[in-house]
Amino acid sequence: MLELHQFRHSPFCLKVRMALKAKGLSFSVHEVLPGLGQVALFKLSGQRQVPVLVDGDHVVVDSSAIIRHLDSLHPDLRLIPEDAKEAAQIHLIEDWADNTLANAVRTALIKAAAENKDLRMALFPKALPNPLRNAIGNFPGHWLSGATEIACQGEYSDLLGSLEQLSCLLASNPWIIGNSMSVADLAVAAQLSLLRFPASSGDELAGKGCLGISDHPKLQPLFQWRDQIEESLRETDPLVI
Numbered sequence: 412m413l414e415l416h417q418f419r420h421s422p423f424c425l426k427v428r429m430a431l432k433a434k435g436l437s438f439s440v441h442e443v444l445p446g447l448g449q450v451a452l453f454k455l456s457g458q459r460q461v462p463v464l465v466d467g468d469h470v471v472v473d474s475s476a477i478i479r480h481l482d483s484l485h486p487d488l489r490l491i492p493e494d495a496k497e498a499a500q501i502h503l504i505e506d507w508a509d510n511t512l513a514n515a516v517r518t519a520l521i522k523a524a525a526e527n528k529d530l531r532m533a534l535f536p537k538a539l540p541n542p543l544r545n546a547i548g549n550f551p552g553h554w555l556s557g558a559t560e561i562a563c564q565g566e567y568s569d570l571l572g573s574l575e576q577l578s579c580l581l582a583s584n585p586w587i588i589g590n591s592m593s594v595a596d597l598a599v600a601a602q603l604s605l606l607r608f609p610a611s612s613g614d615e616l617a618g619k620g621c622l623g624i625s626d627h628p629k630l631q632p633l634f635q636w637r638d639q640i641e642e643s644l645r646e647t648d649p650l651v652i
């Protein structure tokens with residue numbers, strides 16, 4: 412049985428869950444507690460980041476490496492095509508999503524969480540003790556919000572510009588590159604989950620996100636595309652261990 416060590420709301424872990432589901436593989440998830448749980452993760456994998464996939468004797472770290480591992484073992488539904496030109500284009504989009512998009516999305520989410528106590532509370536693991544959750548919830552968010560606003564105006568308009576381009580592309584094409592789902596689609600769809608949380612994030616978070624982006628009229632085709640991908644991959648939830 413494949414075992415995924417994850418933070419539930421990490422987009423990189425969602426990217427791997429979507430790949431596992433696209434390939435029809437059954438797996439269990441091990442929820443890592445930020446901080447303490449990462450000590451055990453370090454013992455297991457030699458580093459402290461999620462996702463980590465345990466596949467028998469193989470311990471694979473990093474979402475891109477995990478998906479390449481899965482593609483080599485289960486090539487019937489490839490997420491990285493054999494065609495070299497398409498594979499190169501897909502690699503570039505995946506790299507953009509995992510780095511540039513991920514950084515901009517993280518900043519936008521921090522700003523949104525600073526402005527919205529409900530979102531802030533919902534993002535922290537249920538396993539955290541209540542006094543700590545409450546302290547985080549009651550932190551005066553506008554301090555942080557002001558700081559991120561000044562620092563990140565350029566990044567925010569770049570993010571909006573890129574998302575508008577993608578939204579336009581995906582209004583008339585089912586996939587970003589080529590004629591079937593690839594790791595480029597999964598990497599982008601996973602990052603979008605932090606801008607507007609999908610149903611799979613649970614009742615507390617579903618529909619919440621970064622106002623100004625999640626409700627932007629030009630970006631609705633993009634979020635609909637993401638929701639369709641999630642819907643097509645929905646099946647029995649993995650066993651949580």
Ligand SMILES: N[C@@H](CCC(=O)N[C@@H](CS)C(=O)NCC(=O)O)C(=O)O
Binds near residue numbers: 459473475
């Ligand atoms: N390049 C990695 C990025 C993974 C990553 O950034 N994981 C974050 C969660 S979203 C993490 O584990 N952060 C905890 C830490 O750095 O201590 C991948 O694609 O898997």
